[in-house]
Amino acid sequence: xxxxxxxxxxxxxxxxxxxxxxxxxxxxxxxxxxxxxxxxxxxxxxxxxxxxxxxxxxxxxxxxxxxxxxxxxxxxxxxxxxxxxxxxxxxxxxxxxxxxxxxxxxxxxxxxxxxxxxxxxxxxxxxxxxxxxxxxxxxxxxxxxxxxxxxxxxxxxxxxxxxxxxxxxxxxxxxxxxxxxxxxxxxxxxxxxxxxxxxxxxxxxxxxxxxxxxxxxxxxxxxxxxxxxxxxxxxxxxxxxxxxxxxxxxxxxxxxxxxxxxxxxxxxxxxxxxxxxxxxxxxxxxxxxxxxxxxxxxxxxxxxxxxxxxxxxxxxxxxxxxxxxxxxxxxxxxxxxxxxxxxxxxxxxxxxxxxxxxxxxxxxxxxxxxxxxxxxxxxxxxxxxxxxxxxxxxxxxxxxxxxxxxxxxxxxxxxxxxxxxxxxxxxxxxxxxx
Numbered sequence: 001x002x003x004x005x006x007x008x009x010x011x012x013x014x015x016x017x018x019x020x021x022x023x024x025x026x027x028x029x030x031x032x033x034x035x036x037x038x039x040x041x042x043x044x045x046x047x048x049x050x051x052x053x054x055x056x057x058x059x060x061x062x063x064x065x066x067x068x069x070x071x072x073x074x075x076x077x078x079x080x081x082x083x084x085x086x087x088x089x090x091x092x093x094x095x096x097x098x099x100x101x102x103x104x105x106x107x108x109x110x111x112x113x114x115x116x117x118x119x120x121x122x123x124x125x126x127x128x129x130x131x132x133x134x135x136x137x138x139x140x141x142x143x144x145x146x147x148x149x150x151x152x153x154x155x156x157x158x159x160x161x162x163x164x165x166x167x168x169x170x171x172x173x174x175x176x177x178x179x180x181x182x183x184x185x186x187x188x189x190x191x192x193x194x195x196x197x198x199x200x201x202x203x204x205x206x207x208x209x210x211x212x213x214x215x216x217x218x219x220x221x222x223x224x225x226x227x228x229x230x231x232x233x234x235x236x237x238x239x240x241x242x243x244x245x246x247x248x249x250x251x252x253x254x255x256x257x258x259x260x261x262x263x264x265x266x267x268x269x270x271x272x273x274x275x276x277x278x279x280x281x282x283x284x285x286x287x288x289x290x291x292x293x294x295x296x297x298x299x300x301x302x303x304x305x306x307x308x309x310x311x312x313x314x315x316x317x318x319x320x321x322x323x324x325x326x327x328x329x330x331x332x333x334x335x336x337x338x339x340x341x342x343x344x345x346x347x348x349x350x351x352x353x354x355x356x357x358x359x360x361x362x363x364x365x366x367x368x369x370x371x372x373x374x375x376x377x378x379x380x381x382x383x384x385x386x387x388x389x390x391x392x393x394x395x396x397x398x399x400x401x402x403x404x405x406x407x408x409x410x411x412x413x414x415x416x417x418x419x420x421x422x423x424x425x426x427x428x429x430x431x432x433x434x
Contacts (some may be wrong), residue, residue, distance in 0.1 A: 048125060055123035058130055062121035066117050067093065067132055068140055074111050082109065086132065095119075097134040106249075107139060107148035114140035145245050152279055156254070161261045167285045168266040172295060173305075174234030176203040177298050178265065180223040183208035187241045187270065187291040194295035199302045205233065210250075211240035217253035224259040224267070237261070237294045238280065239270030244336065251278040260284055270294030395420050407432050 069086030071202065076082050080099035085092050097109075109115070119134040139147045156162065177195070181187045183206060195202055207223040210216040220238065227233050238260065240248070250256065251271045260267050262285045269284035281287040286293035305330040396419040397404040404410055410429050418425040 047128075051123055051125045051128060055125070057290045058121040058123055064118075065121060065132075066116060066118050068114065068116045069093070070114050071109060071111050074109055084109065084111075086115065093132055094129055095132040095134050098136070101135045105137065106145055108151050109137070113147075116140050116411065145249060145252075149279070151243075152252065152254060152257075153282065156257055156279065156283070161257060162282045166261075170266050170286050171234050171302065174202070174298065176205060176232050176234060178227040178230075178233040178236040179204060179406060180209055180220060180227070180236065180238045181206070181240055181270075181291070182211045185211065185241055187211075187239055190241075190290070190292045191237060191270075191295045194292050198296065199299045202299055205230075212243070212247050216250035217256050220250060221253075221255045221259035224256075224263055228262075228264055235266050235298055236265050236267045236289070237288075237298060238268055238284070239268055239288075239291050239294060240272070242272040248272050248278055251280040253279075256259065256280055257283045268294045268297055290327065423427055 002133055066158075069088050069092075072085045072087050072092070074082070074084040080102070082097040082099075082102045083095065084097070085094050087093075101429045103160055115137045116139075117132060117134045117137040119132050121130060122133050123130045142229070160166070179188065179191055181191070188206065192204065195204060205227075207226060209219040209223050211220070224236070224238065227236055240246075240251070248271055251269075257279045260280055262271070268286045268288050269278070269281045270288045271278045272290075272292070277287075286297055288297050398413060398417040398419065400409060401417075404416065410416065410432055412429050412431055414429045416427045416429060418427055
């Protein structure tokens with residue numbers, strides 16, 4: 001869109017004609033000061049009448065205007081309408097950017113940026129201000145889409161969606177690949193051709209989506225979410241062929257970026273050509289410059305794998321053969337330096353005999369020591385035994401199996417048992433005295 005500077009902008013012929021008519025009406029409507037008016041009482045206007053005249057004049061004189069300036073006092077009302085002021089070094093004009101038009105703007109308006117705005121001039125009766133009612137705006141000096149791209153890129157970067165440490169590794173040999181792209185575009189043909197050439201029997205699941213235009217971003221995000229509900233998808237390719245910034249814009253939408261970030265399945269982005277970068281490329285686990293390159297990243301070449309396995313098989317066999325030969329050589333060398341096991345038998349027999357002899361002498365000495373100690377213990381017990389005392393002429397008197405220790409313990413007629421060293425005597429008490 002070619003935008004002329006404000007001072008050079010001219011109204012279309014039809015608009016100029018309408019303006020001339022409006023000016024003519026203004027001349028008719030506004031009372032002229034004549035000699036008669038001087039003599040009569042002056043007309044007194046209500047405030048609303050004055051504002052109505054001004055509003056009519058502005059809307060008829062400036063129904064289609066471009067204005068450039070720096071954004072100031074930007075705010076969004078609860079209703080979704082946007083309000084801000086456009087200013088330069090000399091003046092300021094208030095603006096109103098209603099929700100229906102503002103929602104179509106891709107970039108984010110904020111204080112300090114310079115805009116080129118299109119709309120019409122009007123007056124707000126209740127506030128007494130005149131305003132620029134905007135229906136379209138774009139950044140001055142940079143495209144609207146480019147500014148929206150840079151703003152979203154900066155915001156998602158700060159949130160950590162591009163962080164290298166959260167990127168998932170691409171599996172070496174996936175069993176099934178999910179592809180999210182247009183079913184009729186060149187991208188799917190390139191992807192399938194490369195996959196068939198590299199790994200003919202690989203499984204592919206295509207989720208067809210629109211890749212540009214209104215609603216495309218929602219379809220792409222929905223396809224990524226669906227793929228994550230399956231358990232048989234190992235890696236995903238999301239992309240399309242090249243195009244302009246407008247063509248690729250679906251892959252710059254925040255909804256697509258967040259769907260890629262939330263995916264548990266590793267995603268290879270394949271959007272555009274090598275010089276094209278999208279927000280999806282920054283968020284994806286791996287970025288491919290083209291759809292064909294994405295297919296090459298997704299699977300290795302089957303013929304190369306087969307050749308590699310064959311080479312490794314040969315290397316393994318050679319390594320096993322060399323290892324066996326080295327071990328056999330070491331065994332033969334060791335055997336030449338070893339004596340037969342039976343050669344050690346005589347020495348072992350002599351060692352066993354000597355050990356038995358030493359054990360026999362030691363056991364004999366041990367038994368003799370135990371016998372001597374036993375005899376000593378027996379003598380000590382015999383010396384302490386009551387029978388030894390009885391052998392010296394002493395005796396023990398029992399009355400009903402109780403030892404009589406005192407004369408008072410017995411009475412005349414009691415039967416007693418007298419224990420001597422060599423036997424017992426039964427007796428009867430005839431008398432007792434102290």
